[in-house]
Amino acid sequence: MNIQLESWEHMALEQIPQFLAGSGVPWVSQARQSAFERYMAHGLPTRREEEWKYTDVAQIGKRSSFAPDSIPADPSSEAALFAWTLAQQHPHLMVFVNGYYSDGFSAIGELPDGARLQSLSELLDSSAELSPELFDAAHEHTVFGALNTALATDGAVLHLAPGTELKDPVYLLFIASGHGAAIYPRNLIIAGAGARATVIEHYFGMLDAHHFTDAITQIELAADADLQHCKLLQEGNASIHVAGIHAVQAARSRFGSQSFALGSRLARNDITSRLTGPDGHCSLDGLYLLDGKQHVDHHTRIDHLAPSCTSREYYRGILDGESHGVFNGKVIVHPAAAKTDAHQSNRNLLLSRQAEVDTKPQLEIFADDVKCTHGATVGQLDDDSLFYLRSRGVDAESARSLLLYGFANDIIGRVGEPGMRTRIQHLVLDRLPQGEQIKELL
Amino acid sequence: MLSIKNLHAGIHGKEILRGIDLGVRSGEVHAIMGPNGSGKSTLAQLLAGRDGYEVTAGSVRYLDQDLLAMPAEARARAGLFLAFQYPVEIPGVSNALFLKAALNSIRKQQGLDELDAMDLLQLMRDKMKLLGMDELLLPRAVNEGFSGGEKKRNEVLQMAVLEPKLAILDETDSGLDIDALKIVADGVNGMRHPQRAIVLVTHYQRLLEFIVPDVVHVLSQGRIVRSGAAELARELEQHGYGWVEEQKAA
Numbered sequence: 001m002n003i004q005l006e007s008w009e010h011m012a013l014e015q016i017p018q019f020l021a022g023s024g025v026p027w028v029s030q031a032r033q034s035a036f037e038r039y040m041a042h043g044l045p046t047r048r049e050e051e052w053k054y055t056d057v058a059q060i061g062k063r064s065s066f067a068p069d070s071i072p073a074d075p076s077s078e079a080a081l082f083a084w085t086l087a088q089q090h091p092h093l094m095v096f097v098n099g100y101y102s103d104g105f106s107a108i109g110e111l112p113d114g115a116r117l118q119s120l121s122e123l124l125d126s127s128a129e130l131s132p133e134l135f136d137a138a139h140e141h142t143v144f145g146a147l148n149t150a151l152a153t154d155g156a157v158l159h160l161a162p163g164t165e166l167k168d169p170v171y172l173l174f175i176a177s178g179h180g181a182a183i184y185p186r187n188l189i190i191a192g193a194g195a196r197a198t199v200i201e202h203y204f205g206m207l208d209a210h211h212f213t214d215a216i217t218q219i220e221l222a223a224d225a226d227l228q229h230c231k232l233l234q235e236g237n238a239s240i241h242v243a244g245i246h247a248v249q250a251a252r253s254r255f256g257s258q259s260f261a262l263g264s265r266l267a268r269n270d271i272t273s274r275l276t277g278p279d280g281h282c283s284l285d286g287l288y289l290l291d292g293k294q295h296v297d298h299h300t301r302i303d304h305l306a307p308s309c310t311s312r313e314y315y316r317g318i319l320d321g322e323s324h325g326v327f328n329g330k331v332i333v334h335p336a337a338a339k340t341d342a343h344q345s346n347r348n349l350l351l352s353r354q355a356e357v358d359t360k361p362q363l364e365i366f367a368d369d370v371k372c373t374h375g376a377t378v379g380q381l382d383d384d385s386l387f388y389l390r391s392r393g394v395d396a397e398s399a400r401s402l403l404l405y406g407f408a409n410d411i412i413g414r415v416g417e418p419g420m421r422t423r424i425q426h427l428v429l430d431r432l433p434q435g436e437q438i439k440e441l442l
Numbered sequence: 443m444l445s446i447k448n449l450h451a452g453i454h455g456k457e458i459l460r461g462i463d464l465g466v467r468s469g470e471v472h473a474i475m476g477p478n479g480s481g482k483s484t485l486a487q488l489l490a491g492r493d494g495y496e497v498t499a500g501s502v503r504y505l506d507q508d509l510l511a512m513p514a515e516a517r518a519r520a521g522l523f524l525a526f527q528y529p530v531e532i533p534g535v536s537n538a539l540f541l542k543a544a545l546n547s548i549r550k551q552q553g554l555d556e557l558d559a560m561d562l563l564q565l566m567r568d569k570m571k572l573l574g575m576d577e578l579l580l581p582r583a584v585n586e587g588f589s590g591g592e593k594k595r596n597e598v599l600q601m602a603v604l605e606p607k608l609a610i611l612d613e614t615d616s617g618l619d620i621d622a623l624k625i626v627a628d629g630v631n632g633m634r635h636p637q638r639a640i641v642l643v644t645h646y647q648r649l650l651e652f653i654v655p656d657v658v659h660v661l662s663q664g665r666i667v668r669s670g671a672a673e674l675a676r677e678l679e680q681h682g683y684g685w686v687e688e689q690k691a692a
């Protein structure tokens with residue numbers, strides 16, 4: 001227990017700061033306080049816990065403080081320019097800097113009737129319509145979830161009335177600015193019956209900035225709703241990022257999640273969905289592209305709780321340098337979930353001897369009459385494919401990059417929004433030798 | 443254009459080619475026939491530069507260069523093309539991207555300007571039309587989910603776009619129905635040119651009904667045991683490969 005005690009000593013946070021949103025609302029303060037107590041009682045996870053076996057978060061405990069900034073920071077000029085560029089391309093943009101909504105950089109634009117997009121702080125401070133259910137412990141999933149409830153500064157709240165359809169995606173840009181910030185975004189997406197939308201979460205940081213992000217996104221889909229969620233992690237190579245994306249799906253709803261982990265020093269994504277009504281569909285896809293000493297961990301969990309639902313999961317990793325990837329994908333078919341159709345695969349390419357991946361697809365079936373498959377591979381680039389490209393005049397280095405691009409593009413191609421797809425393709429090519437030349441051919 | 447002298451080669455210590463002599467001049471179409479295991483595919487892959495083969499004796503000159511000293515991509519850039527017996531699937535890389543990457547690498551080497559996107563697209567469309575291929579194959583991943591016939595046609599499409607000086611077609615006829623065979627043969631015939639040589643590697647004479655070669659070689663146990671005019675292929679079809687062996691023994 002010594003490790004936990006040490007991390008407590010380093011916490012330097014005695015109580016919930018008073019400047020946090022909703023501090024005037026009794027149930028909010030109460031929920032934050034009990035979440036904080038849950039966090040203190042547990043402390044940071046250690047590798048002795050099965051769920052954290054391959055990911056060591058002890059370095060988080062060495063931070064001098066977990067407290068979020070009390071006032072909004074300014075984005076760097078590069079981040080500001082990027083936000084401005086995005087605003088030209090995406091009609092519904094919300095920008096957050098170090099966890100605070102930035103009105104000046106955001107452009108929420110015209111939304112159809114039935115759609116409401118606003119910041120969490122505005123909602124918490126201004127209205128009593130939110131119920132304590134928002135901060136229920138059930139949304140936490142990990143101890144970082146409890147920490148987020150205690151310290152969440154702000155986030156996006158998207159509410160879609162039944163039948164509402166958003167043509168353009170909601171783009172949420174989370175800028176990490178300066179050094180050492182602790183950032184706690186909390187997002188909420190509620191889609192009424194038959195509502196449809198795409199939400200993009202983009203975490204953007206400077207190359208060498210070290211900061212700590214602990215984010216939660218809660219998603220509720222009513223019957224027949226369709227939500228596509230794309231997360232792009234592009235923080236600096238000294239940053240630490242832990243996040244949860246948790247969906248609950250009613251009958252016939254469709255949830256798609258894509259998680260692209262390209263930048264950060266240490267990242268952990270917990271992505272879950274609960275299929276609570278019949279005939280729902282859930283797709284969880286992801287790509288991690290790692291080098292240097294990067295460590296990225298994806299823990300996913302799909303609970304099939306109702307009959308005749310389908311789930312698909314495709315995760316891929318490309319690991320170079322001394323990087324370390326972790327994939328743990330749980331699919332649990334509960335007794336009530338007859339006629340479940342679930343498929344899961346995780347494929348990894350190791351480009352160096354020092355790179356490492358721990359992959360663990362897990363299938364637990366408690367129902368009859370189900371169709372479930374899973375598989376995982378770890379390997380190198382295929383010699384036949386390399387020779388095929390070289391025999392067409394492509395030099396060996398470019399051939400390798402093209403194959404890696406293709407491997408990644410199978411996942412990127414699953415992103416529905418064309419602008420986002422291109423953005424991610426370019427980010428991947430930026431990391432590959434001769435990537436510039438391949439970009440010109442696209 | 444191509445001059446193979448006393449080529450001995452093998453893989454994993456096992457000799458497969460045992461003294462090949464072959465000369466191919468510009469403008470000629472040669473057919474190399476032989477039973478399974480005679481070394482046809484080994485010869486084709488070795489010429490294209492596949493790693494892993496050990497050359498123990500002999501030489502291969504191509505356009506006055508030592509072909510065996512060149513890496514695969516340099517051979518392709520010098521105008522050599524192999525249509526694969528088993529074309530490889532490349533998930534995530536579209537046919538269009540693949541063709542652009544290949545053509546621009548080759549053009550660059552030859553001192554030509556890289557084609558811009560519009561010209562490339564037009565070129566690819568024209569060639570696809572000639573081969574009776576659906577344009578919708580362009581955005582699809584290379585060979586992924588293609589039928590056997592589509593894969594073979596895709597090889598000929600690449601050849602048509604890359605315009606090689608020496609094209610080697612390894613069992614391009616296998617897996618094609620008669621209609622597809624005719625289309626592919628028309629495509630290949632359309633590429634016959636005084637400045638280009640074509641080598642057809644095939645097990646069956648069927649392809650040679652549509653692409654009539656200038657010279658036919660029979661490969662057996664790693665050696666060319668007989669060479670002759672187009673009629674040789676028909677005789678082989680009648681008598682089988684055993685006949686050549688018997689004749690040789692006689």
